[in-house]
Every structure is written in structure tokens, then in C-alpha cells.
Amino acid sequence: MATLAAVLATTHHPFYYKATTAPPNERIPQADEWQRKVEAYRETLTRANPDILVMVGSDHFHQFFLDNYPTFLIGKQPRYDATFYNEEREFGIPKYELEGDEDLSGFLLQGLMDRGFDFSVSNELKIDHSIICPIITTRPAADLPIVPIYTNFFAPPLPSPRRFWDLGRAIRQVIDEYPSEKRIAAIGSGHLSLELGGPRQFGETGPDPVFDRKAIEWLATGDIDAILANVTHESMAAAGNATHGFMALILMLGIAGPQQAATYVDSLDLYHTMEAYLTWYPDEGAK
Numbered sequence: 001m002a003t004l005a006a007v008l009a010t011t012h013h014p015f016y017y018k019a020t021t022a023p024p025n026e027r028i029p030q031a032d033e034w035q036r037k038v039e040a041y042r043e044t045l046t047r048a049n050p051d052i053l054v055m056v057g058s059d060h061f062h063q064f065f066l067d068n069y070p071t072f073l074i075g076k077q078p079r080y081d082a083t084f085y086n087e088e089r090e091f092g093i094p095k096y097e098l099e100g101d102e103d104l105s106g107f108l109l110q111g112l113m114d115r116g117f118d119f120s121v122s123n124e125l126k127i128d129h130s131i132i133c134p135i136i137t138t139r140p141a142a143d144l145p146i147v148p149i150y151t152n153f154f155a156p157p158l159p160s161p162r163r164f165w166d167l168g169r170a171i172r173q174v175i176d177e178y179p180s181e182k183r184i185a186a187i188g189s190g191h192l193s194l195e196l197g198g199p200r201q202f203g204e205t206g207p208d209p210v211f212d213r214k215a216i217e218w219l220a221t222g223d224i225d226a227i228l229a230n231v232t233h234e235s236m237a238a239a240g241n242a243t244h245g246f247m248a249l250i251l252m253l254g255i256a257g258p259q260q261a262a263t264y265v266d267s268l269d270l271y272h273t274m275e276a277y278l279t280w281y282p283d284e285g286a287k
Ligand SMILES: [Fe+2]
Pocket: 012, 060, 130, 190, 191, 245
């Protein structure tokens, strides 16, 4: 059976590439520390020696819109183009072409349907910064095949936090049953407290630093009971209008498992978000 070699949960700040490739006189003050933290985080994936990356993200209204936004979607293609025009223009993110793993996509699609998750499937998915930013930070060579999974935390009505947790648990079961000698890493990105376009955008910190600290603590200790007791659509909305992206991180905790303390936990307070970097090594713990 396949080995789940690592589970990574992180934010996907779109300005990382620009901030760390700018000439010295244009670098933002936090760029050096940001780069150091990201490179240390990258090492947590490198040491897992993965063969395939299951990438969990969400389409930021690039390909799916309010009229037809899939709740859960999996890509099943030999290759994926990445980076939309506005991401190139505004964030300076390069275009990428990533290899896909159609066999694992198909196995996950069937296995998740068997467990009550009726996924949409796409053969013409283009991936955005929710997936390419974690590739840039954790695997900049972009040399491994991916299986992209998109979840809806943008277009109401949204699935519940518990549904994201349950999906993470189901993904874990299917990966554990995948008949392959491959080493799989699951990398998911979402948000902590985040305000997009609202009155609290671009503050000195994220819109709700108290939530951010609690959220990282819950993830780091695998405290799903505290998450499900405290995190609702309403509480996330109170923390910032795009905070629902935290549910992608709940999903990643679901893949890691309950009461699984993360092996690696780091964060960085940027000028309008807190960045989070967590890694679990499931094959070193209980399933
Ligand atoms: Fe995002």
C-alpha cells in the first residue's frame, strides 16, 4: 500500500514569490525572515521524499463562479496549467505546467464516492495560487505529479467545518488503501483570519490575531473537538470575510488524524495576515 509520507497545512500568500525575488532595494522588510521560514518549511516536505503530491486548494473565482461552483472537485488530467493572468499581473507568479497522476485521481474519485463524497471531476482544470503558491514554497522545482482537489470555501452555501474534517478523514482512508509503493504527500492551503476587499484589509496584522493564534494551536495539537466547538461559518465571518479558508486546514488535520500533534509548527506575522506552516508525519504515528 502507498505510504502517506507527510501532511502539510499552510497558508498561500500570493506575494511570497514577488517579495523574495525582488531586487534587494525593493524587498519588503519581512522578506528575509519570510524566506528563511519558508525554506525551513520546505525541508519538512523534502525529508518525506514524496513521489506524488495531493494538493488541496480552492478556486478564487478564476474558473468557477457563483452560478456553478463545485463543492468538492478533483482534477483527473495528465497535465495542469497553472497561474491565471491576474495572478501573473498582480502577484508576479510565473506560469507553470505540472504533471498529473491520473491513476491516483481516479482511485481517489472512486474511493471518495464510495465514502459518500460525490465529487465533481474535471479534465480541464487550471490551477490557481491556492495550489501553485504551496508548490512554489514547498517544491519550487515543480517536478512531482499532482492530484488537485478543490473545495468550496468561497461561494455560499458552504459545506460545514465538520464536512471538511470528514472529507479529510475519507481522503486519508483512500490514500492508505491505494495499491502502490509510492510515497504520497498531501499539501493543503487555506486561510487564517483574512479580509479581502473589506474594511479590515491590509491592517497591521490579520483581521483577527486572537483567532489566528487559537487556530494554529488547535491545528498544532490536533484538537478537532475545540475546532468543531468553536469554528462555525458565523465565527469565521466575524474573524474576516475570507476566513472560511480555514476549513481547508481543518481538512488537512482530518488527513493527519485526530489528536495528532504536528511535528513542525511555525508562523509569521505579516502586515495583513498571519502565515502558518504545519507538517505531520502520519506514518510515524497512529492512523
Ligand atoms: Fe486564498
